Amino acid sequence: MNHAQLTALGRALRLVGEHGDALTGDTPDTRLHEVKADLRRALDLLDESVGGGAPTTRCAEHPQGPVDESAPDRCLLCETRRRAARRSEYQGGPRPERPDPGASAPTRYGVRADRPQAQQRWLPEQWNGREWELCGTPRRDRHEAELYLAAQRRGSRPAMAYRLVHEFTDYEVLRVWGTPVKVDIEPLGNLGGL
Numbered sequence: 001m002n003h004a005q006l007t008a009l010g011r012a013l014r015l016v017g018e019h020g021d022a023l024t025g026d027t028p029d030t031r032l033h034e035v036k037a038d039l040r041r042a043l044d045l046l047d048e049s050v051g052g053g054a055p056t057t058r059c060a061e062h063p064q065g066p067v068d069e070s071a072p073d074r075c076l077l078c079e080t081r082r083r084a085a086r087r088s089e090y091q092g093g094p095r096p097e098r099p100d101p102g103a104s105a106p107t108r109y110g111v112r113a114d115r116p117q118a119q120q121r122w123l124p125e126q127w128n129g130r131e132w133e134l135c136g137t138p139r140r141d142r143h144e145a146e147l148y149l150a151a152q153r154r155g156s157r158p159a160m161a162y163r164l165v166h167e168f169t170d171y172e173v174l175r176v177w178g179t180p181v182k183v184d185i186e187p188l189g190n191l192g193g194l
Contacts, residue, residue, distance in 0.1 A: 009045045012038065015042075016035070016038055019034075019035040059074070061078065065077050119167075120140075123164070124138075124139070125165055126161070127162070127163075129160065136149075149162045160180060161178030
């Protein structure tokens with residue numbers, strides 16, 4: 001939604017709100033027809049402003065993704081990833097050895113085997129002119145993440161710079177493609193107020 005659409009929609013909704021405040025039991029029909037026309041105008045502006053369809057899932061990562069009704073967030077992509085993780089856990093994935101419960105004294109925070117295994121991911125990010133932003137799904141495989149960024153750089157609208165960040169217990173920038181340059185969004189470098 002661009003600024004002009006946002007302004008027009010806000011104005012139309014404020015007008016509808018004013019109509020709501022002015023309604024009484026003896027409001028004439030002509031006034032009700034005026035309210036109806038303003039409501040239609042606001043709905044038309046809203047239809048023009050909405051770019052895509054309504055989200056099909058409750059997943060923040062894939063709102064327009066394929067639907068799996070049995071998943072808690074209705075996202076087939078995330079549910080497939082969760083199922084693969086559960087499957088590897090049950091079918092011979094690495095299992096921590098549990099110490100004999102009587103061999104050690106109870107501790108406040110537990111022992112290492114009680115904590116979940118650390119997750120590692122590779123995050124592809126792009127420079128948007130002001131800051132680094134995630135530009136794709138975090139990957140479990142570094143090679144796959146690098147191939148994704150190579151495809152992004154060859155795409156029709158590449159960003160100024162890309163980087164690959166390794167997320168383990170902390171973040172570490174592994175590689176940067178391009179040079180991020182700070183872009184001032186104000187015309188004339190915000191010198192218009194002088």
